[in-house]
Amino acid sequence: DTEVTQTPKHLVMGMTNKKSLKCEQHMGHRAMYWYKQKAKKPPELMFVYSYEKLSINESVPSRFSPECPNSSLLNLHLHALQPEDSALYLCASSQLPRGLAGGTDTQYFGPGTRLTVL
Amino acid sequence: GQQLNQSPQSMFIQEGEDVSMNCTSSSIFNTWLWYKQDPGEGPVLLIALYKAGELTSNGRLTAQFGITRKDSFLNISASIPSDVGIYFCAGLGVTGGGNKLTFGTGTQLKVEL
Numbered sequence A: 001d002t003e004v005t006q007t008p009k010h011l012v013m014g015m016t017n018k019k020s021l022k023c024e025q026h027m028g029h030r031a032m033y034w035y036k037q038k039a040k041k042p043p044e045l046m047f048v049y050s051y052e053k054l055s056i057n058e059s060v061p062s063r064f065s066p067e068c069p070n071s072s073l074l075n076l077h078l079h080a081l082q083p084e085d086s087a088l089y090l091c092a093s094s095q096l097p098r099g100l101a102g103g104t105d106t107q108y109f110g111p112g113t114r115l116t117v118l
Numbered sequence B: 001g002q003q004l005n006q007s008p009q010s011m012f013i014q015e016g017e018d019v020s021m022n023c024t025s026s027s028i029f030n031t032w033l034w035y036k037q038d039p040g041e042g043p044v045l046l047i048a049l050y051k052a053g054e055l056t057s058n059g060r061l062t063a064q065f066g067i068t069r070k071d072s073f074l075n076i077s078a079s080i081p082s083d084v085g086i087y088f089c090a091g092l093g094v095t096g097g098g099n100k101l102t103f104g105t106g107t108q109l110k111v112e113l
Helices: none
Strands: A004-007 A008-011 A018-025 A029-039 A044-050 A051-055 A065-072 A071-081 A088-094 A113-117 B005-007 B010-014 B020-022 B031-037 B044-049 B054-057 B061-065 B073-076 B085-095 B098-103 B105-112
Touching: A004 A088, A018 A029, A018 A065, A018 A088, A029 A065, A029 A071, A044 A065, A044 A071, A051 A065, A071 A088, A113 B061, B020 B054, B020 B085, B031 B054, B031 B061, B031 B073, B044 B054, B044 B061, B061 B098
Parallel strands: A008 A113, B010 B105
Antiparallel strands: A004 A018, A018 A071, A029 A044, A029 A088, A044 A051, A065 A071, A088 A113, B005 B020, B020 B073, B031 B044, B031 B085, B054 B061, B061 B073, B085 B098, B085 B105
C-alpha cells in the first residue's frame, strides 16, 4: 500500500479565515513533506519533517504553519492567506532519509487539496 | 528554486506511437524518479532509479539513470489515450536537513486517437 490521503479535497477560504489541511499515511514512513503547486508548474517544496521534527523550512511565510502530531499525520495550518496562495497543496511521505538505516527515499504523493483564497 | 531541464516541454502524438522524454542537470543525484500527474491530482510515481546506469521497466514504460548521474530518460511504447498528462522527472539529493526532490519543468503529453 503506497497511499497518502489528504483532506479536504477542495477548500475555499477568505483572507481572514483560519483553516487546516490534513495528511495521513500508514506506510510507516518517517519523513513527510508539504509542497505547493501552481498550474502546469512542478511542485515546490515548503516543509520537511523527519522523525516528527521539522528539518527543512523553505523560507515559507509564517501564515503557513506546519504541525506533525505523530508519525502518521501532518497538518498545515493556514491563517491570513493571500489570493496568490491559491494553489494545489500536496503532501508526500518517504520511508527514511537516505543514509540512515538503509531506507529508501522515494516520495509518494497524496491527491492534494485544491485551495482557493478569496 | 532549482529546476531540472526537461524536454520536450510538450508533445502531441498519435495513439500507438512511442514517446521519449529526458531530463538533464548540472548536479549529480543519487536517485531519479519519474512521476505522472493528471489535472487536479497528485503526482503518481511511475519508476524509481537508484543506481547510475540502471535501466528499469514498468509495463510500457522504460527509464534509465544516466551513467554520469546527471541525466535520465523515460520512454513510453505504444502510447494510448490514458497516457495523457504531465510527466515530471525528479532528482533526489541529500542536504543537511534531509532529502529534497528537485523537479523537472514537466512534459505535457497529448495523444491523438
